[in-house]
Each structure stands twice: as C-alpha cells, then as structure tokens.
Amino acid sequence: MKLEEELKQTRFKDEYQKAMLNIIFTGNWLEVWTSQILKQYDLSSQQFNVLRILRGSSPSPLNLLDIQERMMDRMSNATRLVEKLRQKGLLTRKQCDSNRRKVEIEITEKGQALLKELDPVMEKSHLELTQKLTVAEVNTINKLLDKLRD
Amino acid sequence: MKLEEELKQTRFKDEYQKAMLNIIFTGNWLEVWTSQILKQYDLSSQQFNVLRILRGSSPSPLNLLDIQERMMDRMSNATRLVEKLRQKGLLTRKQCDSNRRKVEIEITEKGQALLKELDPVMEKSHLELTQKLTVAEVNTINKLLDKLRD
DNA sequence: CCCTAACACTTGTATATACAATAAAAGTAC
DNA sequence: GTACTTTTATTGTATATACAAGTGTTAGGG
Structure with missing residues (x-):
C-alpha cells in the first residue's frame, strides 16, 4: 500500500x-x-537475533561486545538479554579464562533445536515477501539502502 | 556501508x-x-511525529484514534504521549461536544513555533540524505517499499 | 610495586512500550 | 426506558529500553 x-x-x-x-x-x-x-515461541525479535548471531559463530563462543556489534539494535541491554536466554537454557555463559573481564557465550543444543524449528517458519514468511518483489528488486533495495548509510 | x-x-x-x-x-x-x-529539543521521535500530524490537520483538531491511525508506531500509548505534549504546552485537548467519548486535540501556538524552529534543522539533515541518493533513487526506494507492503 | 587508565561487563533508575482490563458514552433493539 | 453492543479513551501492570554510574580486571608507565 x-x-x-x-x-x-x-x-x-x-x-x-x-x-x-x-x-x-x-x-x-x-x-x-x-x-x-x-x-x-516466547522469543522477542532481539532475543531471536542474538540466538542467530550465536549460531552463526558456533562452535566458537562470543563475548558480549561481539554480540553487541552484530546486533540490529545496539543498546546496552545485552547483559540482560543474554541472561534471559540463559534462563531459558538457550545459551551458556562462562567467564573467559584468558581474560576474566570477558564472558564466553555459546548457544546450547536446546537453542540450536529451537532455531531449527523456527527456520522453516521464518522461511515461510519470507516466501510472502518473495511473491511481492523479484530478486532484482530486493537487490536494488539492498544496494540503495547500503548506499544511503554510507 | x-x-x-x-x-x-x-x-x-x-x-x-x-x-x-x-x-x-x-x-x-x-x-x-x-x-x-x-x-x-526534549522531544522523542514519537512526540515529534504526533506534533507534525497535528500541524498537518490544523486548524482542525484530531481525536486520539485519528492520531493513532497516522502514527508510524501504532501502539496504544497515544493517551500518554499526548498527555506529555500537553504538559509541555505543545497541544491542547478538550472533550468533544458532539460526542463526549472523543477528545479534540489541537496543536498550540507554542507547538507550531517549536516545529517551525525544527523545520530547518530537519531539512539540514535531509540534505545529507540528498547527497547520498538521487531523486530517482529515492523514488525507486519508495516504489519498492510500497510494493513490499502490499 | 604502585598508580592510573582503559576495558568488559553489570546494575540502578527513570522512562517507554505492549497488552489487557476497565470505564464511560453512544447506538441499537426491544 | 432497559439491556446489549460498539466506540473511544484511560489505566494498570509487566516488561523493555536508554543512559549513567558502578564493579572488577587488565595493561602500561614510572
């Protein structure tokens, strides 16, 4: 519209x-x-985003700053966001041995399984997008938005 | 980037x-x-948005639903948003005579003045955008995004 | 070794937001 | 007029977020 x-x-x-x-x-x-x-699935889009980031780096863990850098929304609530996901058992965090200021955050099996369950669901909603725009068109959007943020 | x-x-x-x-x-x-x-200017972008909406309809007042419909973000915090702006003296609200469920919300002189002050400031930041993309390019963005939401 | 600065993260607090529940007025049917 | 539904706005509550201040750790200089 x-x-x-x-x-x-x-x-x-x-x-x-x-x-x-x-x-x-x-x-x-x-x-x-x-x-x-x-x-x-009882996930906020930020939480989902963090999980995907962790899957992306898996099996290497990430620390909080790494996650923050990759987030869509760069606020300083990363600590609490990660804590929420930890409480749900979707990731683990442990203090980093070599630098105890850092924490190593890793997606768990349960987290992986949840994402796996979500993949086709998200894929399906992508499909609706596919029907509205051609590949060439989304390509154009991507190029122009990247240019805009230059 | x-x-x-x-x-x-x-x-x-x-x-x-x-x-x-x-x-x-x-x-x-x-x-x-x-x-x-x-x-x-001690304004949130939502508050700014509401003010512009009211200026757009001025001198006719709008009620809460009208505003909500025109907002970028359709949440149900319109009451409190409007109240904040009223406290700052940027708009007035009074009960509608013909239908007392409704409220008539109108931008004040002070609100108009604030927007007038903001216009060139916003215009200036628009200019940066202008330097990155041509008119044809933003036109393309607009067309494609409209199509996407179809 | 001590002092200071930088780093990585956490916490406190004030504000914003989402969603549901409620209230009050108007419209409709009888 | 009374009972019901719908419209319009407000409030309560739980959660999220922004920003600043605080904590513990490491690094570097003298």
Whole structure:
C-alpha cells in the first residue's frame, strides 16, 4: 500500500522526506510482523537475533561486545538479554579464562533445536515477501539502502 | 556501508533475508539519528511525529484514534504521549461536544513555533540524505517499499 | 610495586512500550 | 426506558529500553 494511504496523509514534503518515513515505517512493519510470529515461541525479535548471531559463530563462543556489534539494535541491554536466554537454557555463559573481564557465550543444543524449528517458519514468511518483489528488486533495495548509510 | 560490514557478518541466506534485515536495520538507524537531533529539543521521535500530524490537520483538531491511525508506531500509548505534549504546552485537548467519548486535540501556538524552529534543522539533515541518493533513487526506494507492503 | 587508565561487563533508575482490563458514552433493539 | 453492543479513551501492570554510574580486571608507565 502507498505510504500516503498507510499513514492517511495526503502529501509529503518531497520524495526524500517520504523515503525517510517509508524506511522507518516499513522497518517497523517488518519488525512487528516477525515479532508476532516469534511470540508463539516466547522469543522477542532481539532475543531471536542474538540466538542467530550465536549460531552463526558456533562452535566458537562470543563475548558480549561481539554480540553487541552484530546486533540490529545496539543498546546496552545485552547483559540482560543474554541472561534471559540463559534462563531459558538457550545459551551458556562462562567467564573467559584468558581474560576474566570477558564472558564466553555459546548457544546450547536446546537453542540450536529451537532455531531449527523456527527456520522453516521464518522461511515461510519470507516466501510472502518473495511473491511481492523479484530478486532484482530486493537487490536494488539492498544496494540503495547500503548506499544511503554510507 | 554494506550491511555485511555493518553487522560484521559474512553472508546472509539470500537477498530476501538480507533485504529484510537491511530495511529493519536502516529504519532503526534513521530513527536513532533523528532521535539524536530531537533530544536537544526534549522531544522523542514519537512526540515529534504526533506534533507534525497535528500541524498537518490544523486548524482542525484530531481525536486520539485519528492520531493513532497516522502514527508510524501504532501502539496504544497515544493517551500518554499526548498527555506529555500537553504538559509541555505543545497541544491542547478538550472533550468533544458532539460526542463526549472523543477528545479534540489541537496543536498550540507554542507547538507550531517549536516545529517551525525544527523545520530547518530537519531539512539540514535531509540534505545529507540528498547527497547520498538521487531523486530517482529515492523514488525507486519508495516504489519498492510500497510494493513490499502490499 | 604502585598508580592510573582503559576495558568488559553489570546494575540502578527513570522512562517507554505492549497488552489487557476497565470505564464511560453512544447506538441499537426491544 | 432497559439491556446489549460498539466506540473511544484511560489505566494498570509487566516488561523493555536508554543512559549513567558502578564493579572488577587488565595493561602500561614510572
């Protein structure tokens, strides 16, 4: 749907302003959508994100800063986020031997299993996206957004 | 910067997954950026958004649902958001005569003045965007994002 | 060895947000 | 008018988040 209809607005100042709002709005929209799916698995999208990051580096552990650098949302709640996931048994954390300031965080079997369960679910919602845009089009989006953040 | 570098990640599953993350990440990035600017004016980006919505409809007032419909973020905190702005004297609210369930919310002179002060500031940060992408390119982004949300 | 600075993480606190429950007014049916 | 439903907004509560201050660890200089 056009952003104008989405926000019940008749006009924007220029295409730049519209793009700005459009990206923020669409990002939000996608986030809400995935959060909705993840809720059934009792995961927030941030938590899911952290788990995927850990799977990505597995079997090597990561420390908090590593995770923070890779997160979509760079706030300083990484400690508490990781703690939540630890309580659910989805990851482990132990003090690093060589540098005791650091912690080594690793995804558990249970975490891996949960992600494995989620993969096809996420894949399925990806499919809807596939039907709306061609590969060439998403490619264009990726190129332009990367350029925008330069 | 490429999303891969931004998130220190080597690869994504496919262009669709990358686009998904790219849009969310870039939206976030833009939000953080504008929030930073607005902080000097003691406004959150949501509050700013509400003010602009009210200016858009001025001199007609809006009720809470109208505002909610036009917001980027459709949560149910509209009551409290509006109350915050009222405390700052940036808007007024009064019970609607014809339908006393509704409230009529209107931007004040002070609110108008604040937005007027902010216009050039925001415009300036728009300019940075302008330097990164051509009009044709932002047009493409707008078209593709609208299509994505169809 | 001591002092200071930098680092990696944690915690406190104030604020924001999501979601559900509630309240009050209006509309509808009888 | 009374009972029911719907609309519109508010409040309560639990959780999340941002930012600053604090803790413990390591590193470097003298």
